Amino acid sequence: MPAVTSGSTRESDGRPAYEWRGLSLDVARHFFAVDDIDTLIDLAADLELNRFHLHLSDDQGWRIEVPARPQLVRRSSSGAVDGDPGGFYTLRDWRHLQDHARHRGIVLIPEIDVPGHTNAALHAVPGLNIGETPKAYTGIDVGFSTLHVDAPETEAFLRDVLGQAAEMGEGWVHIGGDESHATPRDEYEELVRMAVRVVHDAGARVIAWQEAAGLLESGDIVQVWADPLSLAQGDEQVWADDLSIEGVTAASHRGVGVLMSPASHIYLDMKYAEGDRLGLTWAGTVELQRALEWDPADIVRGVDPASIVGVEAAVWTETIRTFDEMISMLLPRLAAAADVAWNGSGVGRWESFREDVADLGEQWSAEGLAFHRSPGVDWRD
Ligand code: ACM
Numbered sequence: 001m002p003a004v005t006s007g008s009t010r011e012s013d014g015r016p017a018y019e020w021r022g023l024s025l026d027v028a029r030h031f032f033a034v035d036d037i038d039t040l041i042d043l044a045a046d047l048e049l050n051r052f053h054l055h056l057s058d059d060q061g062w063r064i065e066v067p068a069r070p071q072l073v074r075r076s077s078s079g080a081v082d083g084d085p086g087g088f089y090t091l092r093d094w095r096h097l098q099d100h101a102r103h104r105g106i107v108l109i110p111e112i113d114v115p116g117h118t119n120a121a122l123h124a125v126p127g128l129n130i131g132e133t134p135k136a137y138t139g140i141d142v143g144f145s146t147l148h149v150d151a152p153e154t155e156a157f158l159r160d161v162l163g164q165a166a167e168m169g170e171g172w173v174h175i176g177g178d179e180s181h182a183t184p185r186d187e188y189e190e191l192v193r194m195a196v197r198v199v200h201d202a203g204a205r206v207i208a209w210q211e212a213a214g215l216l217e218s219g220d221i222v223q224v225w226a227d228p229l230s231l232a233q234g235d236e237q238v239w240a241d242d243l244s245i246e247g248v249t250a251a252s253h254r255g256v257g258v259l260m261s262p263a264s265h266i267y268l269d270m271k272y273a274e275g276d277r278l279g280l281t282w283a284g285t286v287e288l289q290r291a292l293e294w295d296p297a298d299i300v301r302g303v304d305p306a307s308i309v310g311v312e313a314a315v316w317t318e319t320i321r322t323f324d325e326m327i328s329m330l331l332p333r334l335a336a337a338a339d340v341a342w343n344g345s346g347v348g349r350w351e352s353f354r355e356d357v358a359d360l361g362e363q364w365s366a367e368g369l370a371f372h373r374s375p376g377v378d379w380r381d
Contacts, residue, residue, distance in 0.1 A: 008056075016048070016341065017341070018342075018344070019050075020050070021049045021050050021312070021338060021341035022052065022259070022312030022313070022341075023044050023053065023232055023312065023313050023330075023334065023337075024046070024109075024111075024261065025052075025055065025315055025317075026314075027054055027055060027056065028055055028060055028061045028117075029060050029061075029081045030056030030081060030325070031085070031230075032087045032317075034093050037054075038097070038100055039323070040052075040330075041097070043330070043369075044106060045104035045106055049106065049338055051106065051333040052054060052106050054110060057112050057113055057120060058117045058119075059120060060086075060139075061140060062121060062122060063077060064076050064091075064110070065090045065097035068160040069125065070123045070162065072121065072124045074108075076124040083138050102170075108168075109169060109173075110168050110339050111173075111176060112162060112165050112175065112261055113176025113194055114158065115183050115187070116178065116181065117142070117176060117179065117183060118146065119136075119137045122145055123136050123162075127153030127157075127297065128157055132150050142181075143179045143181030143182060144186075146180060146183040149190050149191060162198040162202070163202050164273065165188045165199075166198075166202030166204040169204055172204060172221075173206060173207070174206075174223075175212070176208065176217075177192055178225070190375065192215045193215055196216065196220070200217070205219055205220050205221070207243055207350070209272055210222050210225060210226065210244050210247070211244050212244075213250070214244060216256045218254060218255025220257070221309060222248055222259070223259040223261055224248055224261060226261055227262035229264040230262060230264035230267075231265035245300060245321055249302040251307075252303040257307055258307045258345060260311050260313070262294065263282075263314075264283045264286070266291055266312075268291075268315040268329050268337070269320065269329060270282075270283050270284065270286040271286075272287050272288075272374065278319050278325055279329060280318065287374055288354075288357070289350050291336035291337055292336035292349060292353050294345070294346060295344070295345035295347050296308050296311055296340065296344070297345070298345075310341060311337060312337075313334055315330060327370050329372070330371075331369060331372065332372065334356050335357050336353065358377050358380060362380050362381075363378075365381050
């Protein structure tokens, strides 16, 4: 199993502050073709990121071939949000992406999100349901779907899909665990424990969103997304009761690594500013300076700083349909996230960053990338 070093080194000796420097991409709400992912892997590598996390399943679509469960892609891959076209990766596609990523120094991380965010699986596999099999879903609500402990296929399904994910991953499988609002608490715990066990038995380590913090074991990673600031800034009431902020703190003191993806700073699907066409605002708006000026050690009070394995920007695709739209949301903010991952806290570093990012902008222009011209930077075009 891989090991990760925790804690910011905060050294200027050419070594990164954090070992885990990632980008997470939702290909379930809208699907992005292999060529697009190849280009995004190159972009991540250029910014010295070393993890690329693909969110491969959600309510709207199942995006990875599972030979043991062919109905998943047969029945649940063709759609996307708003009835847009979907798609899926074959295992051969996955190996291509993995080889490409490895060549660029990046580990590809597969996420199969359970027990919520599972409408696509429930639609494809009738035996995952207790009552009726649900219809395909093309909206953007969250929190209405769930696996069931007592459905006949649940355990075998987890073994099939997470066992395969363990084979696909390079020692890491992300099991989701977020926003399972429709799952009774006791079932949530049982289902997440089942998922953790399958991944561990397959010789891999688990990553899960913060709601599952209390169910992870030493050597696993909890990924923080709904940071206290995002909840305070947002314009929607996010399900706050089970966000397990205290669970994250406790986990950090018993050997669980903490990966920081605070929505209020590095959810790159947040709008830059009110009134933008693309993006959401539930965690507030995120302009470039906000993506830079934060400290991973300050996100969750009481977290053991030595447990923080890294920083991972995330982009969810409810509103993002095309490659150019994706680029306009990622850039320039991904450069800020990568800077924090490499150098540690970005607080007080705006003046030097805004000069450096103008140089990057020149390269992006030369490459024809449709990046967002954030205010406060002297872009050279
Ligand atoms: C998440 O944004 N629900 C992890």
